[in-house]
Amino acid sequence: MTVDKTLALVTALCIGLVFAIGGAVVIGGNQAQLAASKSREMQVTALLLTSSMEQAASLSATHAMQIARDPLVVGMFKAGDRDSLTRYLKPSYQALASEAGVNMLHFHSADIKSFLRVQDPKNFGQDLSSIRPMILAANRSRQLQKGLEVGLAGLSLRAVAPVAEGETLIGTFEVGVDLKKLMDLAKSASGADFALFLSPAMSGFTPKDQTIAKDSAGLVQESATNSALFEQLHRQGAIGLQRSPVQAEARIDGKRFGTFAQPLLDYSGRMIGTIFIARDISEIDSxxxxxxxxxxxxxxxxxxxxxxxxxxxxxxxxxxxxxxxxxxxxxxxxxxxxxxxxxxxxxxxxxxxxxxxxxxxxxxxxxxxxxxxx
Structure with a gap:
């Protein structure tokens, strides 16, 4: 090889090595920055849902206390007048349902039986003492209880307030919020998909259309903004019980998703499942x-x-x-x-x-x- 070609090749290789080292440093830094950005974004997205749930719980508690202390409500409840209670609270239920996602106004008698569901007046009389610990806690402590709880219809965000006349407990009153609506609002605000998975072993809840042993270590999808997506992620083994927040990535149908999982806790702080979030990050990676x-x-x-x-x-x-x-x-x-x-x-x-x-x-x-x- 001639001198000119040798010198040019050596020099070019040195220049290329400098470019490669500089590029590797820049790309590595950008990659670390991208990973940190993804992590922050997923954490903020998770915070958006949990904050919405906390705000909804507080709002439900406020409405529950206001209605439970209404003298007219107390009088009609004490008299056992279901029809009058239904007529009186129906407008309030419709307004709360459209504005705050409330899907339940429910009275329970002092012996912890269903007295009146304003949204379904003909459905009452069930004994709730063995399946609704939140009602039992509010009944015995005469203190407001709020948070997530699994009921006959599944998981719901509830607030239960005691209804009393003086020192005499008449019963309890409950306001429930539709979690699916909260998740849909969170999806609209963030662009991410949300799902709630329950552990039958921890929550005692089994969907009507599924047969799962109470001691099963698996999870069942309770509600989601994109059921098909989370079913695929579940089949891949990407979703499981998490004792602490866990961030990861998964690939579905050629798309790359950033995922975030954190414990799902009921009103008493007991773990009952997992909150799972998935966001399409294909464009970011591209x-x-x-x-x-x-x-x-x-x-x-x-x-x-x-x-x-x-x-x-x-x-x-x-x-x-x-x-x-x-x-x-x-x-x-x-x-x-x-x-x-x-x-x-x-x-x-x-x-x-x-x-x-x-x-x-x-x-x-x-x-x-x-x-x-x-």
Whole structure:
């Protein structure tokens, strides 16, 4: 390989190595920043749902206390007048259902039996003492209870307030919120999908259309904004019970999803399942991949451009002047009267070499003259 190609190749490889190292540092930093950004975004998304649930629980508790302390409600409840209670609270239920996602106004007698469901007046009389610990807690402590609880219809966000006249407990009153509506609102605000999975072993709840052993370690989907997506994630083993928040990624139908799971706790702080969040991050990853490809392309272009520039520079500054000096030195060695070496480069090293050749040529000429005179 010629000198110019060797020097150009070595120089270009050095330039390429610098580009590669710089690109690797930049890409690594961007990758770490992207991962941190994904983590923060998933945590904020999870906080959006849990904050919505906390706000809904507080709002439900406020309505439950207001209605439970209404003298008219207390009087009708004490008299056992279901029809009057239904007529009186029906407008309130309709307003709360449309504005706050409330799906239940439920009275329970002092012996913890269903007295009146305002949304379903003909459905009453069930003994709730063994399946509704929140009602039992409010009945015995005469203190407001709020949070998540599994009931006959599944998981719901509830607030249960005691209804009393003086020191006499008449019963309890409950306001329930539709969790599906809360999740749909959270999806609209964040673009992520949400699901609630219950553990039959921990919650005691088994869907009517499924047969699952009470001691099963599996999970059942209670509600979700995209049931099909979470069923696929569940089948892949991406969803399980989590004692602490866990972030991961999964691939479904060629799409990449960022996932976030955290414990699902009932009103008493007992773990009953998992809150699971999934967000399509395919576009984010595609953008990063495009940036990596662009960086590689810039590096290759830089490598080729560096090779070409070095080739031109080496030939112009080194090889041509060196060739001219070599030709002149050859002529001098052959006894030709070539005069001074050509002034073909401004580099100091070539100037020194030119002076040396000129001096050599002068000395050679002097010796020839002396030889001829002798």
């Amino acid at each position: 953008g990063f991949n495009r940036a990596v490809i662009a960086a590689v392309a810039v590096g290759l272009i830089g490598l080729l451009a560096g090779y070409g520039v070095v080739m031109i520079a080496v030939r112009g500054l080194v090889l041509r002047p060196l060739g001219a000096l070599a030709a002149h030195a050859t002529a001098v060695a052959a006894g030709s009267e070539g005069g001074h070496a050509p002034d073909s480069s401004g580099l100091k090293e070539f100037a020194d070499l030119r002076q040396a050749i000129d001096a050599l040529a002068a000395e050679h000429g002097k010796r020839r003259i002396e030889g001829d005179e002798m």
